[in-house]
Amino acid sequence: MSRLTRSSGQGRAVVVDKREAILRAAIKVFAERGYFNSKVADIAGEAGIADGTVYLYFKSKDEILHSIFDRAMEEFISEGKKEIAEIAEADKRLRRIAELHLEKLGADRDMAIVFQVELRGSTKFMEEFSAAGFADYLKIIQQTIEEGQKTGVFRNDLKPVICAKILYGALDEMVTNWILSKKAYPLAPLADEVLKIFFGGVLR
Amino acid sequence: MSRLTRSSGQGRAVVVDKREAILRAAIKVFAERGYFNSKVADIAGEAGIADGTVYLYFKSKDEILHSIFDRAMEEFISEGKKEIAEIAEADKRLRRIAELHLEKLGADRDMAIVFQVELRGSTKFMEEFSAAGFADYLKIIQQTIEEGQKTGVFRNDLKPVICAKILYGALDEMVTNWILSKKAYPLAPLADEVLKIFFGGVLR
Known part of the structure; x- marks a missing residue:
């Protein structure tokens, strides 16, 4: 599913962008520190959002x-x-x-x-x-x-x-x-x- | 260095065998549980020796x-x-x-x-x-x-x-x-x- 198809409404666009931002941040954090050494908090920090927000999109x-x-x-x-x-x-x-x-x-x-x-x-x-x-x-x-x-x-x-x-x-x-x-x-x-x-x- | 060249004396033979036993145990433990999930204690347990003994042969x-x-x-x-x-x-x-x-x-x-x-x-x-x-x-x-x-x-x-x-x-x-x-x-x-x-x- 592309970003465009999911971001038709204003609220949806924000949702997709935050999910995107978390995934992009995670790729950077995993690449730099390694998956096993990374914490969800590191990903949240890199994405510039609160730790709890990550859990709205991903369980773990x-x-x-x-x-x-x-x-x-x-x-x-x-x-x-x-x-x-x-x-x-x-x-x-x-x-x-x-x-x-x-x-x-x-x-x-x-x-x-x-x-x-x-x-x-x-x-x-x-x-x-x-x-x-x-x-x-x-x-x-x-x-x-x-x-x-x-x-x-x-x-x-x-x-x-x-x-x-x-x-x-x-x-x-x-x-x-x-x-x-x-x-x-x-x-x-x-x-x-x-x-x-x-x-x-x-x-x- | 082969086992034979190192096990010329009785004491040396034991040393080599324990080192060997630790390495064999570690291969088994790492393969089964994954490196990041394994503890030195798991390796010692598998080799049938005390945890501290592992540290006589390996720092980490x-x-x-x-x-x-x-x-x-x-x-x-x-x-x-x-x-x-x-x-x-x-x-x-x-x-x-x-x-x-x-x-x-x-x-x-x-x-x-x-x-x-x-x-x-x-x-x-x-x-x-x-x-x-x-x-x-x-x-x-x-x-x-x-x-x-x-x-x-x-x-x-x-x-x-x-x-x-x-x-x-x-x-x-x-x-x-x-x-x-x-x-x-x-x-x-x-x-x-x-x-x-x-x-x-x-x-x-």
Whole structure:
């Protein structure tokens, strides 16, 4: 649900903005201090609201983390689906998915830290995270590979689900390295390097 | 340092075994409860020793996590180096590295959870973890790719450091999926699937 659709009335707009403000503040606080070290009071302070106000929108710190993940994945998947629907060839579609993955996280470092680090810090999160939007995302990659196998653009002797995980794993590693690197560099152009290897292979 | 080299005297042997017992217990406790939720007392309980005894060997829970990582990486790298030194061709050497990666983690699920989840839960750990043994590991993969480029077995138009990160990212994703999967399956055979794509590419 976009901010616009929810902010038709004056009162509603305030509600959405406060919810937004809490989520933005939480992304910043989790990225800086780590999820386990953050308190709801830190998030309220960063958002410039009273501690109690946070609880009008979210039951717990855990629910805030889940909302960050769910909202980001929903946005990413719906935007992504719209974009790739206009691309005919499976390989070009896969290229656009890889680019979007790195563009999106490369444009928001705090969000990238929450996705690459804070959401990975417990098996509980990881399981929920895998079961939720992440599985949908992997499915889109897998289906694109299956289509490419049907139309003959991709090799038929590879398992689409494994291909999808490998492409995801490679992109994911690029994002984690980008976060941890002492040097600043743009993330998005690495989609090309990843695809050169994924598409072309390494052996001569 | 292996257990044997440290356990030459009777007293030393006991020391090494207690240290070992604490590390093994910590791997189990961290994997089950998560690093942030675990207490030193839980580790002592699991190892069957008094809480205070743990502090004779380790200053803190943090130091225990670091020792788990350092010891496992040291072992993995020294064993790996020995094995690959006997393999002449770069592509076969790379295959053996990928197999060892999945064999090692596939043989010890608790250790795999500590590596894939507990060590990733904070940027602080991630930075230390990257700076330490992990960078050495990535370097070995990178050098193997560089050698393969020199001997003509690998394409020359790919950046070895990016190739190394992509192969690592792909293997890493296989391990994380294996941990989180509700179904039990052997991890090691997936090295072949990863290399089929990494070596051969996806496009027809």
